Amino acid sequence: MIEINKVSKWYGDFQVLTDCSTSVAKGEVVVVCGPSGSGKSTLIKCVNGLEPFQSGSISVEGTSVGDAKTDLPKLRAKVGMVFQNFELFPHLSITENLCLAQEKVLGRSHAEAMEKGLKLLDRVGLKAQAAKFPGQLSGGQQQRVAIARALAMDPIAMLFDEPTSALDPEMVNEVLDVMVQLAKEGMTMMCVTHEMGFARKVANRVIFMDRGAIVEDAAKDDFFGQPRSERAQTFLSKILHH
Amino acid sequence: MSRFLGIDWQLIADNHEILLGGLQYSLTLTASSMAVGIVLGCLLALARLSSITPLRLFAAGYVNLFRSIPLVLVIFWFYFLLPFFGFKLGPDKSVFITFAIFEAAYYCEIIRAGIQSISKGQVGAAQALGLTYAQSMRYIILPQALRNMLPLLLTQTVVLFQDTSLVTIIGIKDFMGANVVVASNNGALKEMYTFAALAYFCVCFPLSMLLKKLHKRIAVIR
Numbered sequence: 001m002i003e004i005n006k007v008s009k010w011y012g013d014f015q016v017l018t019d020c021s022t023s024v025a026k027g028e029v030v031v032v033c034g035p036s037g038s039g040k041s042t043l044i045k046c047v048n049g050l051e052p053f054q055s056g057s058i059s060v061e062g063t064s065v066g067d068a069k070t071d072l073p074k075l076r077a078k079v080g081m082v083f084q085n086f087e088l089f090p091h092l093s094i095t096e097n098l099c100l101a102q103e104k105v106l107g108r109s110h111a112e113a114m115e116k117g118l119k120l121l122d123r124v125g126l127k128a129q130a131a132k133f134p135g136q137l138s139g140g141q142q143q144r145v146a147i148a149r150a151l152a153m154d155p156i157a158m159l160f161d162e163p164t165s166a167l168d169p170e171m172v173n174e175v176l177d178v179m180v181q182l183a184k185e186g187m188t189m190m191c192v193t194h195e196m197g198f199a200r201k202v203a204n205r206v207i208f209m210d211r212g213a214i215v216e217d218a219a220k221d222d223f224f225g226q227p228r229s230e231r232a233q234t235f236l237s238k239i240l241h242h
Numbered sequence: 243m244s245r246f247l248g249i250d251w252q253l254i255a256d257n258h259e260i261l262l263g264g265l266q267y268s269l270t271l272t273a274s275s276m277a278v279g280i281v282l283g284c285l286l287a288l289a290r291l292s293s294i295t296p297l298r299l300f301a302a303g304y305v306n307l308f309r310s311i312p313l314v315l316v317i318f319w320f321y322f323l324l325p326f327f328g329f330k331l332g333p334d335k336s337v338f339i340t341f342a343i344f345e346a347a348y349y350c351e352i353i354r355a356g357i358q359s360i361s362k363g364q365v366g367a368a369q370a371l372g373l374t375y376a377q378s379m380r381y382i383i384l385p386q387a388l389r390n391m392l393p394l395l396l397t398q399t400v401v402l403f404q405d406t407s408l409v410t411i412i413g414i415k416d417f418m419g420a421n422v423v424v425a426s427n428n429g430a431l432k433e434m435y436t437f438a439a440l441a442y443f444c445v446c447f448p449l450s451m452l453l454k455k456l457h458k459r460i461a462v463i464r
Contacts, residue, residue: 050366077372087367091386100381101371153371 001026001157001188002047007056009042009212016042017053018213024157029189031199031220034209035235040192041084041161043209047190048072048079048159061156077105080150084162086142088134088149094121095130098149106153113152120148124178140171147178157188164195196240200224208232247440249433257424264420265441271416272403275341279402280395282342283349288379290354301350308347314408316340321412337409345402352394356387393457400449404442417441 002024009017017039024030032040045051047058049065049072058065063075088097098117102108108116121127124144126137134142143163150158160179164172176198183189183202193199199206199220206223208216208231216223216232227233245251254261289301308316320336331339360383368378388395407418415423418438425434 045366048370050369073369073372073374076370079370081367081370083363083367083370085361085363087363089364089367089382089386091389101373104377104381105372149371 001028001061002190003057003059004043004047005057005059007043007046007053007058009039009046009051009053016212017046018211019056020209020212020214021056022207022214022217024188024190026188027186028204029183029187029191029202030205030207031203032190032192032207032209033194033196033199033235034215038209039212040209042212044159044161044190044192048076048081050076050081073105077101077153078156080153080155080158082143082146082150082158082160082163084165086134086139086146086166088142088146090134093131093133094126094137094145097134097145098152101149102152116152117148120151121145124148125174138171139167140174143167143171143175144178147175147182151182157190158182160189160191160193162192162194164193194239196224196236208235210235247436249437249440250430253424253428253430253433254437257420260415260420260424261417264415264417267415267419268403268406268417271338271341271406271409272399274338275345275406276399276402278338278342279345279349280353282346283353284384286346286350287353287357290350291357305347305350308344309351313340313344313405314411316344317408317412333409333412333414337406337412337414341402341406345398348398349395352391352398353387356391357383359390360386390460393453393460396456397450397453400446400453404446407442 004020004022007017007020008015020039020043022030032044034040042051046053047060047065049070053066056066060075060079064070065072065075088094089100092100095114095117098121099110099113102113102116103110118127118130121130124147126141126144126148129137129141129145134145137145147163163179164175167175172195176195179189179191179198180202191198191203203220206216206218206220207214208223208227208229210231215229216227218227223232224236227236286301286304289297290305292298292301317337317340320331320340321333324331324336364382364386365378368382373381406416409416410419410422413419421434421438425431428434
């Protein structure tokens with residue numbers, strides 16, 4: 001469903017991505033990990049065109065992301081994205097956050113959008129917060145609303161960019177639980193995360209990145225059992241044993 | 243005769259019609275040029291932040307031009323010179339246009355700062371949901387930018403209200419103009435000009451204080 005082929009990206013002279021190639025099949029859950037500054041977030045933002053790239057190609061269900069003729073808003077509407085800092089719209093209530101894009105992008109009626117939004121809000125366990133504003137919710141609650149907001153668009157795939165990195169430790173699990181449930185329902189997911197417990201539980205594959213390149217791209221059991229590259233071994237030993 | 247603060251209040255009571263009419267003119271001119279000025283300012287701010295170079299250059303030129311010439315000159319220009327080019331607007335229309343396009347340059351800079359204060363993540367989130375550039379500006383970025391900048395926009399409007407007194411020099415009876423008329427008709431220059439100063443102060447000073455408080459409160463909420 002998502003095909004990434006030899007993608008490279010530069011900020012001026014600095015190369016942030018080097019020949020990255022991988023793919024995510026329908027229903028697959030792929031976890032992207034690696035040290036900070038390794039280009040994980042940049043790569044995942046290239047998938048829905050939030051970050052431009054200079055060479056290589058990415059296609060989502062056959063639509064080329066880098067093509068100047070591609071209707072990017074239309075493509076983005078089909079791919080859900082969840083950000084590290086939630087990025088709920090602070091001037092809109094929770095229900096307005098959930099309904100806005102459904103109405104303005106998909107052209108749903110307000111009643112239809114509300115019904116969908118409230119159903120998803122209930123699913124992430126936050127129905128009682130519908131009338132509040134983002135600032136009145138905890139980080140974990142905001143991130144769950146952000147997931148519901150993305151799901152309201154009926155996405156064909158979901159991108160997660162470090163969804164738990166900005167959360168207090170006690171709120172990490174409530175967000176991971178929603179993600180695990182989503183994975184079990186067969187959602188196609190690409191997740192940048194350091195949560196190796198999550199990766200062990202639901203990932204099909206794990207991609208390890210270092211200095212802008214994909215160093216390892218392996219089935220979950222192979223990655224955790226016997227990572228081939230030395231850098232992945234060091235990384236794993238550092239984050240798993242403490 | 244009722245005298246207080248060195249002003250003959252009977253004289254003011256006798257002329258309350260023309261004075262109130264003048265005040266109404268000043269307020270109407272302020273409100274209408276604010277409304278049009280903010281809309282123009284929004285468009286200019288978007289142009290200044292646009293990736294399209296000619297648009298950006300035009301907006302930068304516009305803002306720099308109007309911020310570098312005195313307002314009186316612009317008033318004269320529109321009132322005295324436009325008729326030579328075949329536009330006979332009359333004083334009311336010409337000052338309204340003058341203030342709207344002049345203030346737009348100032349509103350533009352405030353709104354631009356407001357837009358730039360919104361985090362890039364908000365733009366990304368709006369785009370990721372499939373909103374177009376225009377939609378993300380309209381529903382996500384501008385509402386937040388204008389809310390954050392509201393105190394500064396209103397402070398600029400208080401300045402605008404004071405500046406509207408300049409229309410007196412082309413003979414318009416705004417509040418200042420009305421005071422000038424009453425003063426010269428009754429030989430009461432000292433009194434009427436003191437009264438005008440007092441009136442402007444009583445409107446503008448409390449408003450400025452109020453806006454300062456509002457600005458602090460919005461900063462805290464953010």
